[in-house]
Amino acid sequence: MEDAEVMAQVRAGRVERLAVIFERHHLHLFNFFLRLTGRRGASEDLVQEVFLRLLRYRASYRPGAPFAPWMWRIARNVHHDHLQTQRPHQLLDELPEGIPDGQDGADVHVMRDQEALHLWRAMNRLDPAKRELLLLSRNSELAYQDLARLMACSVGALKVQVHRALKELKTVFAELQGGMP
Amino acid sequence: MNCADLEKHLPNLLAGDLAEGDRMSLQIHLESCPACQEETAGCLDLLARLDLQPLEQPSSSLRERFFWMLEEAAEVGSSRPIWFWRPLTQAAAVLMLVGGGFLGGYLVRGEPDNGRPIGNRNVALMQDGTPSLRMAGIMLLSQGDSEDPAVSESLLGLLDRDPSESVRLAAVDALYLYGRRPQVRDRLAASLPKQTSPRVQLALVDLLGGLREQRALEALRALASAPGTSPEVARRVRARLAEPPL
Numbered sequence: 157m158e159d160a161e162v163m164a165q166v167r168a169g170r171v172e173r174l175a176v177i178f179e180r181h182h183l184h185l186f187n188f189f190l191r192l193t194g195r196r197g198a199s200e201d202l203v204q205e206v207f208l209r210l211l212r213y214r215a216s217y218r219p220g221a222p223f224a225p226w227m228w229r230i231a232r233n234v235h236h237d238h239l240q241t242q243r244p245h246q247l248l249d250e251l252p253e254g255i256p257d258g259q260d261g262a263d264v265h266v267m268r269d270q271e272a273l274h275l276w277r278a279m280n281r282l283d284p285a286k287r288e289l290l291l292l293s294r295n296s297e298l299a300y301q302d303l304a305r306l307m308a309c310s311v312g313a314l315k316v317q318v319h320r321a322l323k324e325l326k327t328v329f330a331e332l333q334g335g336m337p
Numbered sequence: 338m339n340c341a342d343l344e345k346h347l348p349n350l351l352a353g354d355l356a357e358g359d360r361m362s363l364q365i366h367l368e369s370c371p372a373c374q375e376e377t378a379g380c381l382d383l384l385a386r387l388d389l390q391p392l393e394q395p396s397s398s399l400r401e402r403f404f405w406m407l408e409e410a411a412e413v414g415s416s417r418p419i420w421f422w423r424p425l426t427q428a429a430a431v432l433m434l435v436g437g438g439f440l441g442g443y444l445v446r447g448e449p450d451n452g453r454p455i456g457n458r459n460v461a462l463m464q465d466g467t468p469s470l471r472m473a474g475i476m477l478l479s480q481g482d483s484e485d486p487a488v489s490e491s492l493l494g495l496l497d498r499d500p501s502e503s504v505r506l507a508a509v510d511a512l513y514l515y516g517r518r519p520q521v522r523d524r525l526a527a528s529l530p531k532q533t534s535p536r537v538q539l540a541l542v543d544l545l546g547g548l549r550e551q552r553a554l555e556a557l558r559a560l561a562s563a564p565g566t567s568p569e570v571a572r573r574v575r576a577r578l579a580e581p582p583l
Contacts, residue, residue, distance in 0.1 A: 171407060171410050172407060174407060175403075175404070175407065178400075178403050182395065182399065182400075182403070183392055183394070183395070184392070186393070186395040186399065187392050187393055190393055191390075196393075196395070196396070199395070200395050200396065200398070200399045200402075203395065203399060204399065204402055204403060204406065207403055207406065208406060211406075211407075211410050271386070272386075272390070275383075275386055275387070275390070290387065291387075293352075294384070294387050294388055300352055300354065312348075315348035315349060315351070315352045315354070316348050318348065318351060318352065319347055319348040319351055319380070322351065322380050322383060322384065323380070325383060326379050326380060326383050329383065330379075
């Protein structure tokens with residue numbers, strides 16, 4: 157059963173069906189927030205807030221409309237509201253909580269890979285809007301048309317913004333790698 | 338195409354949206370321009386790295402908190418008793434751990450990893466274990482509308498015989514998916530006189546009423562006039578009987 161059908165059931169009062177949506181999407185939402193905030197606890201709170209809003213605003217879901225853009229719009233709003241409570245331009249140069257930093261000799265973890273660490277740090281040196289844009293642009297559930305609507309811009313402008321953010325990321329990443337941009 | 342054109346075409350290439358003609362022109366240019374080649378390869382490489390970042394797992398408390406929230410929402414939004422979510426949360430957690438992510442995989446893909454029919458696997462789950470596990474099995478079944486008659490048969494069996502009221506209520510909810518089948522409707526109507534719990538009776542009356550089940554007329558009337566029937570159930574039956582075209 158498609159997400160849109162399940163959400164239509166939730167809207168019609170079968171709130172328990174939100175469990176299906178949760179199982180399908182909580183992991184990607186969690187990782188989206190984790191890469192934006194760098195904090196596991198805060199990311200779980202934000203995922204919870206998304207599902208709370210899906211419930212609270214379920215009447216605003218138009219049955220038959222694509223579900224993913226609606227959910228990611230809510231996720232984006234949740235993150236923006238979260239940013240209002242944070243220090244401006246807080247740098248997340250350190251690794252997110254719970255991700256090994258390669259120094260403790262514990263389990264093998266992909267994030268220990270030096271390049272992956274640099275990518276993480278490079279992402280976190282972008283401003284939050286660009287970081288969010290890059291993450292959403294790689295979200296397979298969102299077509300560029302959906303994302304453009306989300307960002308309130310044209311598809312053409314969106315592509316240019318993604319390209320610019322990626323170029324900036326590439327420069328920072330190259331610096332961290334010790335090479336020339 | 339020249340180097341200045343790269344700025345125009347690269348955004349489309351990165352979006353996977355470069356027209357075929359432009360792609361050919363870009364390819365020809367890249368073959369003769371190391372600088373543009375490096376710029377393009379660098380961007381594509383970075384995109385691939387972003388896509389390959391491993392997914393981190395949240396703690397188990399996220400799932401628990403979600404189901405608590407759902408329980409509260411159901412409590413506020415419905416006058417129906419909340420029998421389902423608390424034990425289901427535990428059962429789902431057990432299934433996630435013991436079943437190696439079977440629950441999550443099922444919910445995402447619609448079928449178990451090993452290719453066995455959905456129904457058979459969960460029918461077995463419904464017949465064994467604790468009430469919580471039986472309810473988790475019912476919940477799994479309710480994700481799809483299995484054509485396997487063993488599934489509806491098993492649900493009807495739970496409705497008729499399970500000692501746990503919560504399991505019987507969960508079975509009623511799941512049977513909404515199967516009510517279009519005449520044989521299931523017959524069995525639902527036949528199950529009504531067997532039910533002694535007012536909560537199960539109410540759920541079943543609602544189900545039969547929602548199905549506009551003509552076959553249930555006699556059973557409903559009998560339930561409403563039986564001496565031991567609770568006033569609330571009798572009222573609900575009368576309300577359902579008054580609804581056309583039942």
